[in-house]
Amino acid sequence: MTRDQVEMVDIYIMGKRYRVPETLTIIDAMEYAGYRLTRGCGCRAGFCGACATVYRMEGDYELKVGLACQTKVENGMYLAQIPFFPGRKAKYELEEIEPSVAHFAQLYPEVYRCLGCSSCNKVCPQDIDVMQYIAYLQRGDFAKAADLSFDCLMCGLCVSRCPANIVHYNAALAGRRLYSRYLAKPDPFLAKRARAIKDGELDQEIDELVNADKEKLQELYNNREIEK
Ligand code: FES
Numbered sequence: 470m471t472r473d474q475v476e477m478v479d480i481y482i483m484g485k486r487y488r489v490p491e492t493l494t495i496i497d498a499m500e501y502a503g504y505r506l507t508r509g510c511g512c513r514a515g516f517c518g519a520c521a522t523v524y525r526m527e528g529d530y531e532l533k534v535g536l537a538c539q540t541k542v543e544n545g546m547y548l549a550q551i552p553f554f555p556g557r558k559a560k561y562e563l564e565e566i567e568p569s570v571a572h573f574a575q576l577y578p579e580v581y582r583c584l585g586c587s588s589c590n591k592v593c594p595q596d597i598d599v600m601q602y603i604a605y606l607q608r609g610d611f612a613k614a615a616d617l618s619f620d621c622l623m624c625g626l627c628v629s630r631c632p633a634n635i636v637h638y639n640a641a642l643a644g645r646r647l648y649s650r651y652l653a654k655p656d657p658f659l660a661k662r663a664r665a666i667k668d669g670e671l672d673q674e675i676d677e678l679v680n681a682d683k684e685k686l687q688e689l690y691n692n693r694e695i696e697k
Contacts, residue, residue: 479545491542496537521535521537522548524547527547534626555628556625581607583604583607587600602614603635614644619645
């Protein structure tokens with residue numbers, strides 16, 4: 470498609486109208502409109518969770534949310550920025566808590582208020598079964614909660630929708646920490662790798678990585694050795 474064939478759409482940023490190509494994501498459209506993003510923008514590839522965004526469509530009262538780097542603009546989109554999604558984070562010393570239901574309930578009592586509405590699942594950009602990992606956390610099954618929440622970006626979109634004010638991503642993080650500190654079997658591959666790094670065996674490999682260009686890094690990543 471040539472530049473002339475690209476359809477233009479009207480979007481509104483902080484109430485001001487801009488005409489932008491419909492092929493752009495929200496982040497790209499904001500930059501196209503002249504905004505310089507120094508916050509709320511990271512990897513631009515749907516991995517870091519920094520760009521969670523709120524918007525409305527013209528004539529529709531519903532507040533929609535999405536990752537700005539993954540959501541395409543649409544005609545009549547009204548965009549606003551909010552500094553972050555507020556979410557409570559329990560304070561704890563990992564060495565002083567136990568992987569038990571009783572302890573977890575003290576850290577994150579709100580997980581027991583889950584209404585089962587599934588709003589968190591519907592909004593998750595990673596398609597994670599958020600409601601199910603909350604159920605695992607409720608019953609202290611930290612292994613299953615850790616596994617199911619592993620791909621969480623911590624973007625906070627689940628929190629923006631939860632009627633029970635659960636902070637899913639922080640609760641899941643505590644679950645993963647409990648699992649890896651107390652329940653997971655030690656990984657021999659990791660220990661071997663850590664020893665090799667400490668002994669300087671990988672210095673040359675690390676230097677090559679630091680000096681590699683983007684194409685080389687992509688090639689290395691795509692052909693990386695994955696532990697069994
Ligand atoms: S900028 Fe990293 S997820 Fe969007």
